[in-house]
Amino acid sequence: MATIDSIGRTTKFVPRKKKSKRTVADWLLLTGAIVVGLAIAVPFYLILINSFKSPSDYASGGPLQWPAALNFDGIINFWNRVAFPQKLWNSFFISGLVAIFAVVISVLNAYAIGIGRVRGRTWIVVLFLLANVLPQEALLYPLYFMFKQVGLYDNVWSVIIIFTVIQSAFGTYLLSSVYGTFPKEILEAAALDGASRWTILWRVIVPISRPTLAVIVIFFFIWTWNEFLIPLTFLVSNANQTVPVAIAVLQGDRLMDVTTTSASALLGLIPTLVFFLIFQRTLTRGITAGAVK
Structure with missing residues (x-):
């Protein structure tokens, strides 16, 4: 009108x-x-x-x-009784290295499976999927025996190695399906320009998939931070314990009161909450980039 x-x-x-x-x-x-x-x-x-x-x-x-x-007595009591700064550093050190190592291994594996088109790639992906559904309780005794033999029991590197393998299994399963749909035209154009496979991986594929990798890093960090059973089993000394283990051990103390228990839960929650808020935009951009082509 x-x-x-x-x-x-x-x-x-x-x-x-x-x-x-x-x-x-x-x-x-x-x-x-x-x-x-x-x-x-x-x-x-x-x-x-x-x-x-x-x-x-x-x-x-x-x-x-x-x-x-x-x-602030509850917070001060918990801070002093468990040497919280040391436990905080252990959790950051383990979670950060696991997130970095697992993403690097996942990228290399997914590049070989999703783009390299190795033989039997379907069965390999199925094996990685089965590794993700395997309960951690089934891994405790073999891993305990293995790390006892190599002298890494009660060492933070034992937990780093275990979680790197576990998280990279999921990362490989996820990224292999993503890289399997990668446009072949881009790879062919890079190959015609003389780029090697290594150059194609780090100069073409990784920059394009950076939002997805950022999301995986965030999830790997938070998942590793919240793990309890394996750190409880392999980090028995007080100096090597992580924040969740320190909270659980202290809450088993009969001398604990409710306010100190609440303070321990609050201090254990704040680091992951701050980490999530800092990287919230990165997480949102990564999810959006994965949903919109």
Whole structure:
């Protein structure tokens, strides 16, 4: 529809699109998202407020009441009793090296399987998939015996090696399917320009797949940070323990009170939360780049 104004110009009126009405499924999905959000937020809220209470304040007001005054005794007690800076460094050292090593190995494996087209690639990918579903409990005794023999038991490098292999198995399975759909025209053009396979990998494939690799690095870091069973088994000395192991060992102490327990959970959660917030944009860009060609 068009009209003519006072000076003879023609103006078009574009009708506004009607807002789509929300369906029952939309409201159910929104309700489910709110419930899940509350289920995640409520425990964090309880940990936060109880970390800054004194034991007497907790006994008189219970877990739901706000602290009458900020009390840092629980945080200070946990910090000193477990030598938290040392445990924090152990977790950062192990998780960071595992994330880097696992991504490098995954890229090399996926390049050979997805682009190199090795024989029996389907069965190789299936083996990597089976390695991901194998329970960690089945690995404990053989790995314990092996690292005892080579002298790496109660050494952080034993955990680094184990998690590098475990995480790279998943990374290889994921990246091999991604590299299998890589445009052949780009690879052929690089080969015609005289690029070797090594140059094609690091100058062509890795830069293009950088968003996906960034997402994998973030997930590998967080997954390794939260691991408990294998570090508990292979890092028995106090100097080599990670943050989750230190929290679990201290919570088994009968002298622990609720406020110190809450403080230990809060201090164990803050590093991964900060890491996630710092790399949130990288994670979002990586997911978006993987979803949109």
